[in-house]
Amino acid sequence: MNIVFLTLVEINSIEDRGIYQDLLRKFRDEGHDVTIVTPVERRRKIPTNFSNKEGVSILQVKTFNIQKTNIIEKGIGTLAIEYQYLAAIKKYSSHKKYDLVLYSTPPITFAKVIEFVKKRDNAKSYLLLKDIFPQNAVDMKMLKKDGFLHRQFVRKEKKLYQISDTIGCMSPANVDFVLKYNPEIDSRKVEVNPNTIVPVYFEYSQEQKISIREKYDIPLHKKILVYGGNLGKPQGLGFLLETIQNTKYDEVFFLIVGNGTEFPKIEKWFKDNNPKNAKLLQKLPKEDYDQLLAACDVGLIFLDKNFIIPNFPSRLLSYLEMKMPVIAATDPNTDIGDIIENANCGYKVIAGKQEEMQEKIELILSADLQLLGENGVKLLINQYTVDKSYDLIMEKIKLLTNH
Incomplete structure (x- = not known):
């Protein structure tokens, strides 16, 4: 299966430890073709580029500074990233047909990219919901509830849920929350798919x-x-x-x-x-x-x-x-x-x-x-081991493909 993973996390090596690297390594080791689309902030002075390493493809997309920057650049950068990813995928991966688009929140602004790949390749889509935005920003008093920005983000959030074939939540409480505040979502497409890792045990004397x-x-x-x-x-x-x-x-x-x-x-x-x-x-x-x-x-x-x-x-x-x-x-x-x-x-x-x-x-x-x-x-x-996440995603894709 050909998989494209969209993330805001900067991934330079699939051999690093982390919830996304561990899962993607599992897909690679099971024989799937994995492409990772990851940001490289402009302060790094690296242009958008495509490379193959460690058995996966990595598409680094030059973006604005999104982390550790002022709120204006962060806001513009988060909105622009959708168009930057879309342009990069069209340019660098037109030779590949994807079966699965895998992505995590944050951000909630990948809808156009996901729609493009789904339509072009007849791909399935799976959201790993790690962050319920914009409600978390309202909880932290960083966004005004029902203000202009909040309404814009809610629209984007609803769109993301709508175009996702499956929404994998971190725990049962997350499933309940998503369904309670988004009653339009078909409950059959929401499941628990928690944070998972490949455990490494440290035995120190x-x-x-x-x-x-x-x-x-x-x-x-x-x-x-x-x-x-x-x-x-x-x-x-x-x-x-x-x-x-x-x-x-x-x-x-x-x-x-x-x-x-x-x-x-x-x-x-x-x-x-x-x-x-x-x-x-x-x-x-x-x-x-x-x-x-x-x-x-x-x-x-x-x-x-x-x-x-x-x-x-x-x-x-x-x-x-x-x-x-x-x-x-x-x-x-x-x-x-x-x-x-x-x-x-x-x-x-x-x-x-x-x-x-x-x-x-x-x-x-x-x-x-x-x-x-x-x-x-x-x-x-x-x-919480990656086998669990991997099996859940594979089961869902089989089910969706057979329908």
């Missing part, structure tokens, strides 16, 4: 873990509660800082590792408060980050309490892979906390409820971390 902790100057004899990943508005990190301030257990030490729009704010808080029970590190290369994670004890997930959309952060998979129990402090609408508790691999907290947070920290201090961690690995293997 006690000596190795000690040397990793020494390298980063982290206490050797405390329970390390780690938050790793994006430090942005959606994570509601004020509650994490409040938790650091309120935690009085001597044996607990917090570690924050990451990057994002809130990093300067968090860095300033660390300078002003100089907490003795916490450390802040800037984003590390994936390999170093994995090593550091393996030397920690408990993974933390934070989401802003104002979300009405059920987010499902992929960082959960990194924690499960490391056999780490998880504490998830989230809004009441996501089901990530319920999934963690039902699998008996951690605890959930409603973001903003500090008393509840302290109770769960106390619980985790007396829990059998090894048992919780092993339960986490079971959850990962049962629900």
